[in-house]
Amino acid sequence: MTEIFGVPTQALFGQLLIGLINGSFYALLSLGLAVIFGLLNIINFTHGAQYMMGAFVAYLLGSKLGLGYWWSLLLVPPIVGATGMLIERLMLSKLYKLDHLYGLLLTFGLALIIQGLFRNEFGTSGLPFSMPAELSGGRNLGFMFLPNYRGWVIVASLVICLGTWFVIEKTKLGSYLRAATENPALVQAFGINVPRMITLTYGFGVALAALAGVMAAPIYQVSPQMGADLIIVVFAVVVIGGMGSILGSILTGFGLGIVEGLTKVFYPEASNTVIFVIMAIVLAAKPAGLFGTQK
Amino acid sequence: MKLKRTLLAVAIAAMAGTVNAQISDGVIKIGVMNDMASLYVDIAGPGSVVAARMAVEDFGAAQKGMKVEIISADHQNKPDVGSQIANQWFDVDKVDAIFDVPTSSVALAIAEIAKKKGKAFINSGAASSDLTGKACSPNTIHWTYDTWMLANGTGSAIVKTGGDTWFFITADYAFGHALERDTEAVVLKGGGKVLGKVRHPLNAQDFSSFLLQAQASKAKVIGLANAGGDTINSIKQASEFGITKGGQSLAGMLVFISDIHGLGLEKAQGLIFTETFYWDLNDQTRAWTKRFLAASKGTKYPTMVQAGVYASVLHYLKAVEAGKTDDGTRTIAQMKAMPTDDPLFGKGSIRKDGRKLHPAYLVEVKKPSESKGPYDYYKVRATIPADQAFRPEKDGGCNL
Numbered sequence: 094m095t096e097i098f099g100v101p102t103q104a105l106f107g108q109l110l111i112g113l114i115n116g117s118f119y120a121l122l123s124l125g126l127a128v129i130f131g132l133l134n135i136i137n138f139t140h141g142a143q144y145m146m147g148a149f150v151a152y153l154l155g156s157k158l159g160l161g162y163w164w165s166l167l168l169v170p171p172i173v174g175a176t177g178m179l180i181e182r183l184m185l186s187k188l189y190k191l192d193h194l195y196g197l198l199l200t201f202g203l204a205l206i207i208q209g210l211f212r213n214e215f216g217t218s219g220l221p222f223s224m225p226a227e228l229s230g231g232r233n234l235g236f237m238f239l240p241n242y243r244g245w246v247i248v249a250s251l252v253i254c255l256g257t258w259f260v261i262e263k264t265k266l267g268s269y270l271r272a273a274t275e276n277p278a279l280v281q282a283f284g285i286n287v288p289r290m291i292t293l294t295y296g297f298g299v300a301l302a303a304l305a306g307v308m309a310a311p312i313y314q315v316s317p318q319m320g321a322d323l324i325i326v327v328f329a330v331v332v333i334g335g336m337g338s339i340l341g342s343i344l345t346g347f348g349l350g351i352v353e354g355l356t357k358v359f360y361p362e363a364s365n366t367v368i369f370v371i372m373a374i375v376l377a378a379k380p381a382g383l384f385g386t387q388k
Numbered sequence: 389m390k391l392k393r394t395l396l397a398v399a400i401a402a403m404a405g406t407v408n409a410q411i412s413d414g415v416i417k418i419g420v421m422n423d424m425a426s427l428y429v430d431i432a433g434p435g436s437v438v439a440a441r442m443a444v445e446d447f448g449a450a451q452k453g454m455k456v457e458i459i460s461a462d463h464q465n466k467p468d469v470g471s472q473i474a475n476q477w478f479d480v481d482k483v484d485a486i487f488d489v490p491t492s493s494v495a496l497a498i499a500e501i502a503k504k505k506g507k508a509f510i511n512s513g514a515a516s517s518d519l520t521g522k523a524c525s526p527n528t529i530h531w532t533y534d535t536w537m538l539a540n541g542t543g544s545a546i547v548k549t550g551g552d553t554w555f556f557i558t559a560d561y562a563f564g565h566a567l568e569r570d571t572e573a574v575v576l577k578g579g580g581k582v583l584g585k586v587r588h589p590l591n592a593q594d595f596s597s598f599l600l601q602a603q604a605s606k607a608k609v610i611g612l613a614n615a616g617g618d619t620i621n622s623i624k625q626a627s628e629f630g631i632t633k634g635g636q637s638l639a640g641m642l643v644f645i646s647d648i649h650g651l652g653l654e655k656a657q658g659l660i661f662t663e664t665f666y667w668d669l670n671d672q673t674r675a676w677t678k679r680f681l682a683a684s685k686g687t688k689y690p691t692m693v694q695a696g697v698y699a700s701v702l703h704y705l706k707a708v709e710a711g712k713t714d715d716g717t718r719t720i721a722q723m724k725a726m727p728t729d730d731p732l733f734g735k736g737s738i739r740k741d742g743r744k745l746h747p748a749y750l751v752e753v754k755k756p757s758e759s760k761g762p763y764d765y766y767k768v769r770a771t772i773p774a775d776q777a778f779r780p781e782k783d784g785g786c787n788l
Contacts, residue, residue, distance in 0.1 A: 104600065104601070104604055107600050108597055108600065111594075111596045111597050111600065112597075114596070115594050115596075209425075212425060212426075212429070216429055216430040216433075216646075216688070217425075217426060217427055217428075217429050217430055217616075217617075218430040218431075218616075218617075218620070218646045218647060218649065218650035219617060219620055219650040219651075220650060221649075221650065221651060221652030221654070221655070223652070223654060224628070230630075231628075231629070231630055237600065238603075238629055238630050238634075240628045240629055240630070242628065243596075243628075312624065312625060312628060313593055313594075313621060313624075314617050314620050314621050314624065314650065316617060316650075318426075318591075318617070319593070322591055322593055323593060354597055357597035357598065358597065358601070361586050361587055361588060361597075361598065362560055362587055362589070364588070364589060364592070364597075365589035365592070
């Protein structure tokens, strides 16, 4: 068998694929953050908690109402997105004129409160969530055993990421959004309801986090901590990609998933830190991130 | 006010005859310290406080005229926080004994403090076998389980049934390393081989990469030397990658019933590990569990750690009664001198090094079809007698 740096190529392909799967989650989450930051200028630290809420609402829909995975996939994003819009209307909207720091503090505080409430109610051991029957099992790719569900995660997140990028960068609605961030007063003068558009945008960003939460529920532990553990990495992804850059966050999400996957083969102890090392290097060389533009 | 309280204490002491003659300030004060809000809240947490309260009731403290108070605190799994609470409890709040304390690093710190101040420390929640080994103390008793017992119970049983090649997935910190070391020794002693190991950071979300390496090693058994959320995620993802279906089996080195509940039987079935308490062992444990559920107004069944808090508080109070004192060092000595007897662990004893001895149970998680009710999760595959379940006294390096 051929080897690269002492690791069989077969194993290497497996790890690359796994990196891509993890990258899907990074991409989905950092996409939501990028949309919110790009259009609202809010650093949404509640994102991890909202991802966790997505998984929990899916669990509750299943255990209380007997609704399965597919229903959750459909219903959870609008439900959690609605709570996000409520937060935007009642609290965030008061902060747009202030420094970024205030939004960060508010969303960070909210994240702690939400996580605390869930922990109080559900404990920390996590809750079971079964995989949909259609996607259980897997196929042998020759170099590794790929669970069907993981394959689905890659495809679904690619579609969603590219769809979002397309809407924001290539459609009329997206151009309104981008214009509203550049100059809200002017856009409002053209008769467009800017505050409502911003509320909907925040709701959409939150819905993306919730969707990632539903997709994560069958493979990771549904627990109040799940978002807190992930969000720091996702923030690093966003910073590397360039704050607010949609395409940047998608590409960096997938890319860093792969880098992390490879680290787990060559030096597993560093797999938690490698992303931050990359972040430090990128910030030193390109302070605005790989795809960001200096404002 | 103060006079009144003194009078009351005198009255109680008089009623109790000589029993309370040596009780400091007329009150036996018990502190339950554990993780109340994070990783280990479900294995210990408020449930341990409920268990302690039940022990005080069952002991009949009120009828015997002994005044027992329970306080509790959250050590946040941090040795510095735990030490600070312990100092305040012993010095200011007049706490006589500290119970529970999961998280080995915190437990080792508090054992040191209790020794210095001559107080009692009865641990249920922590895993490190050092508590009765090189860190043993005349003021510490380690009740429920330890790393040596887990490694020995699960490791040797699996090697004996043909699982002689191992791959370890280990949490990269002191506890994981200790568990891996102890288990590896058992595997090698049984004639087995360790084909490889991988160290993962604490609280890793994704284990697929490590599992793939374990799969490629072709080892018959994948030993999970980690705990809590890390164990749950490893097991969940192992089932997804078809590892058990491919003929490899998983061995959880430290698994609690709350973890199985979090996993669901579908994912956890077939997993083998060691516990010292299971609610469905016999009539007594079932009856106690029913009361525990009612007292905690909850649906979370008791873990072995919570059971250990109940049994250890009960034995502590018996020792205080028999020794007629709540002095820490003397009560611990009294506890070691008396045989133990409680409905959860049965009859047992406490060794000179502070190790409580009782049987351990090798359990296998049931298939979903075999489970008939809530928390009907285990089949007991073997009972390891008390004298074989724990590390022999001479191997621990305790100099008591």
